[in-house]
Amino acid sequence: MAESLISVRGLKVALPDMTRKPLIGRAPLAEILKGLDFDLPKGSVTGIVGESGSGKSTLGRALVRLIEPSAGSIRFDGRDISHLSEAELRPLRRDLQMIFQDPMSSLNPRRTIFSIIAAPLKQNGLGDNLKTRVAEALQRVGLPQNFAGRYRHQLSGGQRQRVGIARALALSPRFVLADEIVSGLDVSTQAQILTLLEKLAAEMGLTVAFISHDLSVIRRLCQQVIVMREGRIVEASATDALFDSPKDAYTRDLISAIPLPEIDAAWLGTLATTKALT
Numbered sequence: 001m002a003e004s005l006i007s008v009r010g011l012k013v014a015l016p017d018m019t020r021k022p023l024i025g026r027a028p029l030a031e032i033l034k035g036l037d038f039d040l041p042k043g044s045v046t047g048i049v050g051e052s053g054s055g056k057s058t059l060g061r062a063l064v065r066l067i068e069p070s071a072g073s074i075r076f077d078g079r080d081i082s083h084l085s086e087a088e089l090r091p092l093r094r095d096l097q098m099i100f101q102d103p104m105s106s107l108n109p110r111r112t113i114f115s116i117i118a119a120p121l122k123q124n125g126l127g128d129n130l131k132t133r134v135a136e137a138l139q140r141v142g143l144p145q146n147f148a149g150r151y152r153h154q155l156s157g158g159q160r161q162r163v164g165i166a167r168a169l170a171l172s173p174r175f176v177l178a179d180e181i182v183s184g185l186d187v188s189t190q191a192q193i194l195t196l197l198e199k200l201a202a203e204m205g206l207t208v209a210f211i212s213h214d215l216s217v218i219r220r221l222c223q224q225v226i227v228m229r230e231g232r233i234v235e236a237s238a239t240d241a242l243f244d245s246p247k248d249a250y251t252r253d254l255i256s257a258i259p260l261p262e263i264d265a266a267w268l269g270t271l272a273t274t275k276a277l278t
């Protein structure tokens with residue numbers, strides 16, 4: 001087993017429960033994550049799956065330290081990052097990147113693609129040779145160089161998600177959180193984006209946490225899977241083992257709900273024409 005890049009022990013997250021906020025004073029805390037233990041091996045892609053509201057996004061946000069755990073620890077390459085301040089986190093931000101669900105809302109409509117990809121480079125002290133760096137980032141995700149001058153609305157959904165990936169990977173991070181990154185796309189575009197992510201993860205040695213409610217996607221992309229329900233892990237194992245012999249009844253239900261033929265066909269089609277633009 002490879003060494004862990006991220007090690008999570010007893011992780012709990014409690015957030016203010018806005019549904020129970022009194023007229024005066026603070027909302028009581030709601031415990032969203034209820035004590036999680038797992039490891040993300042270096043260079044692995046781990047799927048995080050579970051029904052809506054099971055805590056997947058909250059877990060993802062804790063992993064990239066957008067929220068602070070209320071208990072337990074998150075170690076990144078051996079260092080406990082659970083309670084680092086914003087200033088202490090700043091040098092680590094480059095290594096902890098996110099690809100968002102909806103590039104339509106995460107890409108600024110008034111900025112060119114060049115400026116969108118260049119922004120995190122500048123913020124992280126990589127402002128020299130910007131033209132070359134942005135050109136490399138576009139090439140990495142299979143977008144033509146003249147896309148640098150375009151705006152969000154001039155791109156298709158798949159192209160926008162390629163920009164989201166280019167922006168996250170421009171910093172050569174060590175960890176990437178991908179939260180439902182293909183859920184708004186048609187099935188063949190999904191397959192193209194996932195094939196691209198799989199290729200880049202392997203080439204760049206990325207450690208990826210891939211959140212999805214769709215087990216068919218997870219099966220193709222991930223080496224291990226974490227199944228969540230109501231803020232807890234119900235099952236975590238290697239992908240093949242999970243699909244061949246799921247231990248938990250909840251996992252069996254998720255697996256039996258997979259619409260396999262459609263995505264299989266799209267996936268095979270993509271493997272034959274990997275370079276096609278979306």
Ligand SMILES: Nc1ncnc2c1ncn2[C@@H]1O[C@H](COP(=O)(O)OP(=O)(O)OP(=O)(O)O)[C@@H](O)[C@H]1O
Binds near residue numbers: 015018050053056
């Ligand atoms: N700030 C908050 N205050 C109170 N409850 C919250 C807060 N944020 C999330 N929750 C609740 O925590 C639970 C987990 O939410 P989360 O978004 O992590 O789940 P998810 O598995 O990612 O769901 P989905 O698949 O729908 O995105 C949900 O019941 C949600 O309503």
